[in-house]
Amino acid sequence: MVSKSFSVTGLGACGEVGRSAFILDFGEKFLLDYGVKLNIEEVEYPLEVNEHVKAAVISHAHLDHSGLLPYFYKDSNCLSFMTQATLDLADILWKDSIKIAEFEGVAPKYTRAEIERTRKHNFIVPYNKKFSLGNDSSLEFFDAGHILGSALCKFTHKDKTFLYTGDYKVDETQLHAGCDLNVGKVDYLMVESTYGDREQANRKLEEKAFCESVQSTVERGGWAIVPVLAIGRSQEVIDILSKYNIDAPIYFDGMAKQVSEIYFRYPELLKDSKGLKKALNSVEWIMGKQGRNRALKNPGVVVSTSGMMHGGPVMHYVRKIINDPRSKIHLTSYQAEGTPGRELLEKGLLLDENAGTVVKAGCRYEKFDFSAHPSQSELIKSIKKWNPKEIFMVHGDKKVMDVFSKSIYSATGVKATRLETGKRTYFG
Ligand SMILES: [Zn+2]
Ligand SMILES: [Zn+2]
Known part of the structure; x- marks a missing residue:
């Protein structure tokens, strides 16, 4: 059996919506998103990052993708990559999280100084500009059409490519023109699944x-x-x-x-x-x-x-x-x-x-259904366009993913994998 060279580990958002966080080992190790999940009683966090990563890459500002990044920067010195709009928006949300914690009388997970520290480690990546990460690896962002600054994150290592969608929207909305589907070759895809089992209202x-x-x-x-x-x-x-x-x-x-x-x-x-x-x-x-x-x-x-x-x-x-x-x-x-x-x-x-x-x-x-996430047919349209050979489903309820994986299989013949929290999944 040929040994598989790459892996992705779910720290959250596996069979659930919220606390998106993954470790991608693709030539180098990267932290993809580091978000929180807001429940009625408490805030739920992803697993701790227990391995050394080369960089943190944040797909967009929503708290379920960016909310815990300043906590990660308590004791990390690696760079983080995101768009300027994501940084501006996340900064507001991080500061607000501290205010809410103080109002509720609970200890905030991070301080204002740690937010500053996070900002200092950030490197702004605009859309459609390939950025070298060393060791034959690069990163490129494409407009994800989900919110201001949201990015489809494409990693290249030698001749292989991995696309993490973060949250995205294929069709246009009142504010955005829809995601940029022209991302080039995609070998491996990690795709959000929020509405993978249904169509949305017109x-x-x-x-x-x-x-x-x-x-x-x-x-x-x-x-x-x-x-x-x-x-x-x-x-x-x-x-x-x-x-x-x-x-x-x-x-x-x-x-x-x-x-x-x-x-x-x-x-x-x-x-x-x-x-x-x-x-x-x-x-x-x-x-x-x-x-x-x-x-x-x-x-x-x-x-x-x-x-x-x-x-x-x-x-x-x-x-x-x-x-x-x-x-x-x-x-x-x-x-x-x-x-x-x-x-x-x-x-x-x-x-x-x-x-x-x-x-x-x-x-x-x-x-009322004003979703900024793709419906099942939008998801399938984008997957067919990207034509990956392996697919990992994240950011969706388990039952939704059961339906979604069947529709992926019938449209493309690819058996999509649902990531599991705390488990490393090998590919390549
Ligand atoms: Zn989002
Ligand atoms: Zn999300």
Whole structure:
């Protein structure tokens, strides 16, 4: 038997969505992403990095991919690679994580000084520029179309190539044109699987249904509350509401505001930066308590973090309308298992983590499907284009991967492998 020269070890995000972290041994050893998983009760971490790595490579800023990097830099001196937009966005999220931990009275996993240390070890990698890593190895990023700065990460060692998708989106969204599928030859692929078992609602129809629901909520005298992820979804939702000319006051609250400032810095990474800027400038940015009280005086639309209702200013508004049958909570993103958003959708219960209460929701609620992840057909389209000889599935529930692997096999004849946490999988 020929011995296999490469390996990948899952430290998290194996059969689950959250805490993405992998060690890739591909000529050199690399840490791919180092994220956290936010559950109802606690934050879950990936396994520790117990081997020496040449570099850390971060696919994008979402906390489930970048959230623990400053902890890694407590005692690591290697370089990290990410896009400038990823670094700018992650920096906001890291600092916010410390604030949240302090607010909750728990010890933060890292300090502000360690965030600075992380920044100092960073090397910015733009899209479409091959960067040599020594030892016949190189790294190249391609636009992943998922959020601002998100990258498909391609490693080359001698004549072999390995592509890690991070999170990506093939089709265009309101903000992004879809990922860059032209990444050249791919021998080995590690692919996210979030929606590997299903198709998504038609985006245009979903946008229309969402805006009609928002408008009718305000017309019947209620508040349309829209919990959003700070990065990407919040900007996208404002852009969609503006496109449909919603006739109601729109309030924008939470960390999403700070993130939007960063979106303004990278117009070249957006489909229509002028349109987005106009939309964001046409809504009222809430500053402080007075603004929040004003937003709750007359029916209107509130777009605020956090997207899965893990605290954040959105909960201030949710508490006020939870028993109002005219009002409606419009969830707009994937709701991970164990999050308050998922509990609301599945059981009609509002878990208020800060107040420590659980109440039956008297308001309306519905989830709208604005995914920034590929549907099954988008996944298969990209896999067929890349045509790898080995495939590793990560970042998805186990049941989803069972369905996804079957569809990969029938489309390509390749038997995809589900990585397991703590286990080294050899290939090559
Ligand atoms: Zn993501
Ligand atoms: Zn993710």
